[in-house]
Amino acid sequence: MHSRPDRTSARASERIRASICNTAARLISEDGINDYSQAKRKALRHLGLPDDTPLPSNAEIDEALQSWQNVFQEHEQTERIGNLRRIAIDLMANFEQYTPYLTGSVLSGTAGRYAEIDLQLFADSAKEVEIFLLNKGIPYTHATPRNDRAEAVLQIEAGEATANLVIYPPHEERNFAKSRSNRNSRTHDRARIDAVRALLTENTGEFTQNPI
Numbered sequence: 001m002h003s004r005p006d007r008t009s010a011r012a013s014e015r016i017r018a019s020i021c022n023t024a025a026r027l028i029s030e031d032g033i034n035d036y037s038q039a040k041r042k043a044l045r046h047l048g049l050p051d052d053t054p055l056p057s058n059a060e061i062d063e064a065l066q067s068w069q070n071v072f073q074e075h076e077q078t079e080r081i082g083n084l085r086r087i088a089i090d091l092m093a094n095f096e097q098y099t100p101y102l103t104g105s106v107l108s109g110t111a112g113r114y115a116e117i118d119l120q121l122f123a124d125s126a127k128e129v130e131i132f133l134l135n136k137g138i139p140y141t142h143a144t145p146r147n148d149r150a151e152a153v154l155q156i157e158a159g160e161a162t163a164n165l166v167i168y169p170p171h172e173e174r175n176f177a178k179s180r181s182n183r184n185s186r187t188h189d190r191a192r193i194d195a196v197r198a199l200l201t202e203n204t205g206e207f208t209q210n211p212i
Helices: 003-031 036-047 058-072 074-094 104-108 126-136 171-181 193-204
Strands: 101-103 117-122 141-143 152-158 161-168
Touching (some): 003 058, 036 058, 058 074, 074 101, 074 117, 074 161, 101 104, 104 117, 126 152, 126 161
Parallel strands (some): 117 161
Antiparallel strands (some): 101 117, 141 152, 152 161
């Protein structure tokens, strides 16, 4: 007896969810918001929805973001991702001794305007990486880690982009690999330098050589 109202309510909920996804995707693409949680909350305010409105998952935001960028920023997006991945490759080569992995929106291809490059580095201590930067004459600032597994986040300027060097102790590299094998993860949630080179070649036809 109550199936029709239930279906109507479900459709309304789906429309609201889609509106949040699309608004968050636009904010990430155009306004340079890098944090998905922040983009969702801001989308609620833009849409005049209450704070306790159920929010879409990050995977749903990713899907909406890719669709939005394909429609409104296709050429710009291709150029942006190519440039950011080239910068990431150079950085990864420079930090090779710390087993760098590229993660985040530059890897997934959803990086919006003003997006930052996220690199995982594995070192005995964050101080070791700080000394490395000082010896190279590379200025850095500290940022707040997004999880308690990271020892520190060091921000540096790399060409036209900002890069976040997220420092983990060496054993966390194995933990990341183990947790990934025990769940249904996305194919590209992090990648070593050769995989990033392959992505750049695949998407732009550009061949990048290993550094000599």
